Amino acid sequence: ISLTVALHKQWYQRRVRGKKGNEEAEGFTLKAGMKNTKVRGPPSADAFKERPAKPTSFRKFYERGDFPIQLEHDTKGNKIAWKVEIEKLDFHHYLPLFFDGLCEVTHPYEFFSRQGVHDMLEHGSHKVLPVIPQLIIPIKNALNTRKKSSVCTSLKILQHLVISANCIGEALVPYYRQILPILNIFKNKNINKGDGI
Numbered sequence: 001i002s003l004t005v006a007l008h009k010q011w012y013q014r015r016v017r018g019k020k021g022n023e024e025a026e027g028f029t030l031k032a033g034m035k036n037t038k039v040r041g042p043p044s045a046d047a048f049k050e051r052p053a054k055p056t057s058f059r060k061f062y063e064r065g066d067f068p069i070q071l072e073h074d075t076k077g078n079k080i081a082w083k084v085e086i087e088k089l090d091f092h093h094y095l096p097l098f099f100d101g102l103c104e105v106t107h108p109y110e111f112f113s114r115q116g117v118h119d120m121l122e123h124g125s126h127k128v129l130p131v132i133p134q135l136i137i138p139i140k141n142a143l144n145t146r147k148k149s150s151v152c153t154s155l156k157i158l159q160h161l162v163i164s165a166n167c168i169g170e171a172l173v174p175y176y177r178q179i180l181p182i183l184n185i186f187k188n189k190n191i192n193k194g195d196g197i
Contacts, residue, residue, distance in 0.1 A: 050146050058101030
């Protein structure tokens with residue numbers, strides 16, 4: 001019985017090979033120019049594929065306990081309890097670290113980085129402008145992960161950054177070449193997300 005099955009398989013394979021256009025070939029090869037071949041398409045570029053985020057320095061600093069923050073549970077939800085007044089913080093040191101945490105998607109890192117950035121932008125508006133060049137790489141890294149949650153969070157942070165003080169929009173103009181290419185990829189992904197963006 002196994003011999004008849006094997007013979008039947010061979011007969012079927014010959015018959016399938018003999019049909020027109022059933023052999024596949026890579027593009028730009030000699031085989032692709034032959035009569036009975038079908039040229040395979042190019043591989044997917046994966047432009048929208050989520051990229052894994054590298055370990056952030058925000059996570060390292062948080063786990064060491066270097067940030068003057070702690071989680072405060074409130075009737076309205078969680079918020080950050082600052083151990084030091086925000087106006088007295090060194091913005092050149094802390095603000096880029098909080099922006100670096102925008103790549104994080106796990107609790108509590110994601111919450112602390114997002115809320116920490118919002119709090120610092122609200123209370124230290126005059127100290128933000130000199131730090132703009134240091135914020136570009138963390139913003140670019142967060143957008144490069146291509147995770148929908150990280151991209152949406154980064155866009156909200158950019159909005160808050162621009163309205164937090166005067167001249168910040170103008171200070172971001174030289175860095176558009178680093179920020180906008182990622183947004184260009186997603187410009188046609190305009191399905192209504194409601195409050196997600």
